[in-house]
Every structure is written in structure tokens, then in C-alpha cells.
Amino acid sequence: MSDHEQRHTPTPPGHSGDALPPVEQHAQQYEAVRNAHETELIEDYVELIGDLIRHRGEARAADIANRMAVSQATVSKMIRRLNELGLVTSKPYRSLFLTEEGQKMAQTSRARHDVVLHFLRALGVDDSTARIDAEGMEHHVSDETLTIMQRFTEQQRTP
Numbered sequence: 001m002s003d004h005e006q007r008h009t010p011t012p013p014g015h016s017g018d019a020l021p022p023v024e025q026h027a028q029q030y031e032a033v034r035n036a037h038e039t040e041l042i043e044d045y046v047e048l049i050g051d052l053i054r055h056r057g058e059a060r061a062a063d064i065a066n067r068m069a070v071s072q073a074t075v076s077k078m079i080r081r082l083n084e085l086g087l088v089t090s091k092p093y094r095s096l097f098l099t100e101e102g103q104k105m106a107q108t109s110r111a112r113h114d115v116v117l118h119f120l121r122a123l124g125v126d127d128s129t130a131r132i133d134a135e136g137m138e139h140h141v142s143d144e145t146l147t148i149m150q151r152f153t154e155q156q157r158t159p
Contacts, residue, residue: 033140040139043109044068045078046087049096050106058095112138112146119149122156 021029048067052059065075079096082088087102098106116138120130141149 032142041078042082042085042087043105043139044135045082046098046102046106047109047113049088049098050103050110053095053098059097060095064096109138112141115146115150115153116141118153122153 020026045064045068048064049059052063052067056063061072061075061079065072068075079088079090082102083090086099087105088096088098090096113134117130117134120133121127125133
């Protein structure tokens with residue numbers, strides 16, 4: 001059966017119409033997820049570094065390792081990568097600093113995280129679960145969906 005025929009085949013009785021989207025849409029969905037996965041870890045590190053600097057005045061590799069539950073060797077490897085990408089600067093045995101580009105990424109990532117977190121709370125998800133879920137969801141949500149989540153959350157706050 002050709003892709004064209006698959007797109008126009010009626011949904012059999014008893015099956016959800018959402019079971020298999022059109023080929024082009026399906027490919028876009030998977031591409032979006034792949035792209036999000038590529039930047040997810042980088043964004044998480046940069047966001048955490050920004051949060052540590054904001055709340056503690058500095059970001060140390062040991063603090064990152066503890067908060068992400070990874071080894072210091074894993075953090076060191078990622079710091080090298082972030083440095084190569086121009087997102088952080090570091091010196092041996094010193095705190096980490098975000099470059100201007102790193103600061104922008106941290107702010108964007110934090111803002112996306114906060115929208116998803118507040119949305120989940122507005123739905124009635126308990127704080128602990130909302131924090132866990134928001135950590136993964138923030139990377140996989142489109143700007144359109146984020147805008148709608150934010151609008152929904154603001155409407156819930158307004159009496």
C-alpha cells in the first residue's frame with residue numbers, strides 16, 4: 001500500500017482515529033522528539049548552572065553532580081562540551097560561569113520549565129510529581145503549546 005493510500009484509508013470500526021497519523025505528520029513528530037533529545041541534556045545542565053549561580057552565588061561541579069545524581073567525571077565531560085559550545089567558561093578548581101549565550105539558554109529553559117510546572121500544578125498535579133514531570137516535558141513542548149499552557153494557568157489564577 002502506498003503512503004498516499006495509507007493516508008486516506010478509513011479508520012476501521014472500533015479503532016481510534018488517532019492511532020496512526022498521516023505519514024508527513026508522523027515523521028515531523030519523531031523529528032521534533034529527536035531534536036529535543038539532542039538539546040535536552042545541554043539545556044538541563046545550563047539551566048541548573050544558572051539556578052545555582054542565582055541561588056547560591058556560584059555553580060561548582062560537585063554541586064551539579066549531586067543535584068543531577070551523576071558522577072563528577074560525567075559532569076566534567078559535559079562541562080568540556082558546554083565550554084566547546086560556548087555556553088560556559090571554567091577554570092580548574094573554580095566555579096563555572098555562563099557566557100552570554102549560556103545565560104540566554106538558561107533563561108529560556110527556566111521560563112519553559114516554569115510554564116510547564118505551573119500548568120501541571122493548575123491541573124491539580126501534586127508539587128512533587130509536577131516537578132518531576134515538568135523536568136522532562138519542558139524540552140518536548142512546542143511554543144504554541146507553551147503559550148496555551150500559560151494562558152490556561154493565568155485563567156485559573158484569575159477569579
